[in-house]
Amino acid sequence: MLTKTLTVNNLLGIHARAAARLVALTSRFQSRVLLSRPDRREAIDGKSILGILMLAASRGTALTVTVDGPDETEALAAVEQLFVQDFEEKGAPR
Amino acid sequence: MTRVLQGNGVSGGIAVGHAVKVDKGLPPVFKFRLRPEYVERELARLDEALQKTAGQLRQIQKLLETQLGREHSLMIEAHVMILQDAHFAGAIRDIVRGERVNSEWAIKVTTERIQEAYAKLEDAYLREKIQDVEDISRRLLKNIAGREQNGNHTAYDDIILVGDEIAFSMFSDWDLKHLKGFAVDLGSWTSHTSIIARSLKIPAVIQLNDITARVHTGDFLVVDGTAGTVYVNPDAATVERVRARREPEVEASGPYCLLESREPAPPQAVPDAQLYVNSEIPTELDGYRRLAVRGVGLFRSEYLFLGRSIEGITAGEHEAAYRALAEKIYPDMATIRTFDLGSDKMPELHQRYPEANPALGMRGIRLSLHLGGAFRRQLEGILRANGRGNLRVTFPFISSVDEVREARRILEDVRGSLGDAGRPLPVGVMLEIPSTLFIVDALADLVDFFTLGTNDLVQYTLASSRDGFYNPGPFASAHPALRKGLEIVCREAAARGREVVCCGEMAAHPYFLLILLGIGFRSFSVNVPSLAMVRYILHQVDGEGLRRFYAELSGLSALADIEDLFTRRLGEFFPDRFVQALRQATPNR
Numbered sequence: 001m002l003t004k005t006l007t008v009n010n011l012l013g014i015h016a017r018a019a020a021r022l023v024a025l026t027s028r029f030q031s032r033v034l035l036s037r038p039d040r041r042e043a044i045d046g047k048s049i050l051g052i053l054m055l056a057a058s059r060g061t062a063l064t065v066t067v068d069g070p071d072e073t074e075a076l077a078a079v080e081q082l083f084v085q086d087f088e089e090k091g092a093p094r
Numbered sequence: 095m096t097r098v099l100q101g102n103g104v105s106g107g108i109a110v111g112h113a114v115k116v117d118k119g120l121p122p123v124f125k126f127r128l129r130p131e132y133v134e135r136e137l138a139r140l141d142e143a144l145q146k147t148a149g150q151l152r153q154i155q156k157l158l159e160t161q162l163g164r165e166h167s168l169m170i171e172a173h174v175m176i177l178q179d180a181h182f183a184g185a186i187r188d189i190v191r192g193e194r195v196n197s198e199w200a201i202k203v204t205t206e207r208i209q210e211a212y213a214k215l216e217d218a219y220l221r222e223k224i225q226d227v228e229d230i231s232r233r234l235l236k237n238i239a240g241r242e243q244n245g246n247h248t249a250y251d252d253i254i255l256v257g258d259e260i261a262f263s264m265f266s267d268w269d270l271k272h273l274k275g276f277a278v279d280l281g282s283w284t285s286h287t288s289i290i291a292r293s294l295k296i297p298a299v300i301q302l303n304d305i306t307a308r309v310h311t312g313d314f315l316v317v318d319g320t321a322g323t324v325y326v327n328p329d330a331a332t333v334e335r336v337r338a339r340r341e342p343e344v345e346a347s348g349p350y351c352l353l354e355s356r357e358p359a360p361p362q363a364v365p366d367a368q369l370y371v372n373s374e375i376p377t378e379l380d381g382y383r384r385l386a387v388r389g390v391g392l393f394r395s396e397y398l399f400l401g402r403s404i405e406g407i408t409a410g411e412h413e414a415a416y417r418a419l420a421e422k423i424y425p426d427m428a429t430i431r432t433f434d435l436g437s438d439k440m441p442e443l444h445q446r447y448p449e450a451n452p453a454l455g456m457r458g459i460r461l462s463l464h465l466g467g468a469f470r471r472q473l474e475g476i477l478r479a480n481g482r483g484n485l486r487v488t489f490p491f492i493s494s495v496d497e498v499r500e501a502r503r504i505l506e507d508v509r510g511s512l513g514d515a516g517r518p519l520p521v522g523v524m525l526e527i528p529s530t531l532f533i534v535d536a537l538a539d540l541v542d543f544f545t546l547g548t549n550d551l552v553q554y555t556l557a558s559s560r561d562g563f564y565n566p567g568p569f570a571s572a573h574p575a576l577r578k579g580l581e582i583v584c585r586e587a588a589a590r591g592r593e594v595v596c597c598g599e600m601a602a603h604p605y606f607l608l609i610l611l612g613i614g615f616r617s618f619s620v621n622v623p624s625l626a627m628v629r630y631i632l633h634q635v636d637g638e639g640l641r642r643f644y645a646e647l648s649g650l651s652a653l654a655d656i657e658d659l660f661t662r663r664l665g666e667f668f669p670d671r672f673v674q675a676l677r678q679a680t681p682n683r
Contacts, residue, residue: 016223020172049172050181050208050227056217 001068002076010086013058016049018087023049025078031069033079038062046079096328101277101302103322105291108336109275111252113313115306116260120232125199128190136190140197143237144183148174150233157270177230181208197238205231218282229261251549254315256305260287275317277305277324291319299324314400330398338377364611367632370429370619372597374398376418378622390428391619392488392545392597393419395472396435404435404468412475420485427484429522429545429595430476432469434458434490458491458524463500473508477516486520488545493527498540525594526550531579538590546583546615548598548606552576569657571599571606574650577613584614595619605660607631612644 008014014022026033026046033046037055043066044051057063067076082088128136151174159167176182182204189200205227212224254275273296281287281300291298297319309315309326316325316336325332370391373379375398379390398415399407419428436447436457447456462469476487489501502521509516523530523537526547530537534544548571555576558566566573587594595617600606602624608631610618620628643663650656 012219013217015219016172016226017168020168020175023175024171045180048179048181049175050179053220053223054211054215056215056220058217 001066002072003064003066004076004080005062005064006080006083008057008059008061008063010089011059012089014052014055018089019049019052021087022052022082023047025082029071029075031067031072031075033075034066036064096332097326099302099305099308099324099326101299101322103319104288104300105296105298106320107297109254109297109317110333111254111274111315112250113256113309113311113315114250114253115311116255116257120202120205120228121235123198123202126196128194128196130194133191133194136197137187140186140190143234144177146237147234148177173226173230176227198235201231201234225259225261254317256309258306260290277302277315277317279303279306330400334375334377337375364632364635366616368617369629370595371625372619372621376422379422382423385625389426390423391595393428393430395430396433407471409471409474412472413478416476416479416485420479420482424482424484427486429486429488431488431490432462432472435461459489459497459501460491463497470504470508473505477509477512477519480517480519483517486522488522488524490524491527492523493529495533495536495540498523498537502540525583528555528579531583534583534586538587538592543592544587544594546594546596546598548596548600567653569653572609572656573653577609580613593617602628604631608640611635612640612647
């Protein structure tokens with residue numbers, strides 16, 4: 001099991017398109033992916049778009065990502081990459 | 095009485111059209127307890143609907159991807175993900191299994207739970223996302239009930255969508271080319287309505303609060319997306335005033351603009367082709383000289399008087415309107431089509447003759463002959479406005495020689511009563527009812543020219559109304575029956591020296607224009623935005639290639655083979671850089 005805290009840096013936060021990209025990514029891996037906010041106890045399933053949207057992760061939110069499974073190293077690296085790339089957002093105003 | 099509603103414009107421009115209201119919220123749903131042995135069957139029913147829904151969403155996604163690009167198609171991807179989410183499909187399954195209830199009820203409960211959870215969020219953007227879930231649930235419920243979603247069933251081809259808010263997934267239900275504007279109660283700069291409207295470049299007004307309560311489907315609307323104003327059932331003066339504010343006609347863009355800028359115009363590949371413009375309101379023709387057309391091929395007179403009582407329009411009003419038109423284009427000729435009104439276009443008539451579109455009863459010339467006085471006043475107006483002799487008249491919805499005789503008799507009678515003011519006027523008829531194709535020879539003895547209305551002709555020939563649940567597909571206009579009928583028209587009219595002006599959408603479509611040219615038609619009348627494209631084809635098409643293409647087309651009878659022929663041969667027909675533009679112009683679906 002791997003855990004890392006990643007900060008949402010894109011302008012819009014994790015909105016619908018960003019969430020869709022995240023789900024498309026996490027669903028490619030066998031590992032379980034959990035996300036949690038520091039101010040909420042329950043973690044959500046990183047493969048559920050409704051769960052991710054419910055996080056209401058706006059810009060600046062630090063999320064704890066927990067990955068557990070046979071391909072956890074690759075999964076965490078891929079998720080981190082998406083965060084670093086600002087969820088491929090093109091800086092468009094929302 | 096014009097009513098004016100004020101909201102906020104989020105996508106500029108002026109749209110004129112008919113209101114079509116879209117539903118929001120979920121349909122009422124009942125709860126049933128299932129006997130244990132039925133649970134598995136219910137789950138299978140649910141899965142089938144889930145799959146069907148996902149399939150529909152994928153279809154919309156493909157459509158949006160071509161129309162709006164990848165960014166927006168990702169929104170639909172998100173919808174598919176929501177549909178398949180453990181918190182959605184998973185939760186619905188759990189409820190069906192755990193509580194032994196019907197799927198509809200489980201969908202309702204799940205949707206409400208998600209709504210509650212979202213309502214607590216502080217982020218306004220995410221609270222808006224709940225619309226997506228509702229939208230998906232509505233679609234799923236329709237699929238479970240086995241109701242059809244697709245199939246552009248509407249009476250209008252100038253639709254202003256009216257609703258609380260417009261959702262992405264509503265789009266598969268309409269042909270994008272028929273969508274002219276949006277007017278919604280709610281919305282924000284970032285809501286679906288606004289995003290879609292700006293992407294499609296169609297006018298939109300949001301935050302009208304209660305337009306859904308004030309407008310009925312079928313109301314005539316003018317949407318000013320720049321000023322944020324919506325006019326409900328405006329009188330003609332208002333329409334004209336608002337339209338006059340419309341920004342000057344955008345210069346043709348893309349590949350066709352090359353052609354517009356060439357001076358002098360290159361010789362036409364079809365040298366004897368004549369190009370006219372269709373119009374509804376004289377002010378549309380302010381830049382008429384720049385259009386470089388031969389005249390107004392079809393002036394749809396009823397649009398000037400929409401919202402008026404047909405009996406209350408005076409000969410003087412008719413005269414003033416047509417005189418403005420005649421002056422504007424002199425010495426070119428304008429063809430005025432007398433009122434093509436049916437109960438679907440006028441609430442007043444709808445009460446007397448409650449017929450739904452396509453209104454195959456009291457419409458067009460039939461209504462004019464039936465009313466008598468109103469028809470005479472219109473003819474008097476046309477005759478009086480024809481001081482310079484550049485007007486002619488055409489009668490809509492003709493199905494028999496008898497109607498033409500009667501209409502002509504009334505015209506001559508009115509003319510006789512005007513004394514010197516009544517100079518002879520060339521008379522034509524619309525060919526838009528299939529019966530007329532086969533009596534063109536007889537009709538030619540009674541008229542001076544023909545106007546071909548392909549929109550109705552396609553519908554009636556194939557027995558498929560625009561608001562029906564059956565859609566004959568994008569290549570309906572290429573149906574061999576229609577082509578054969580039109581061959582008769584072209585041959586018989588030419589033998590008798592009668593011009594046939596093709597006025598309908600077929601002339602404005604690159605594929606179907608090729609068919610009309612192949613048949614031998616040479617006069618085309620299209621709306622201003624289509625002029626550049628049609629002119630391009632008239633210059634570009636190679637006569638020998640067209641003959642070979644048409645011969646090949648004539649050997650085909652299945653629509654699928656015809657579609658295939660167009661797809662294969664288009665590249666040979668036009669230079670590469672234009673093929674893309676033509677492909678984009680093809681009907682989507």
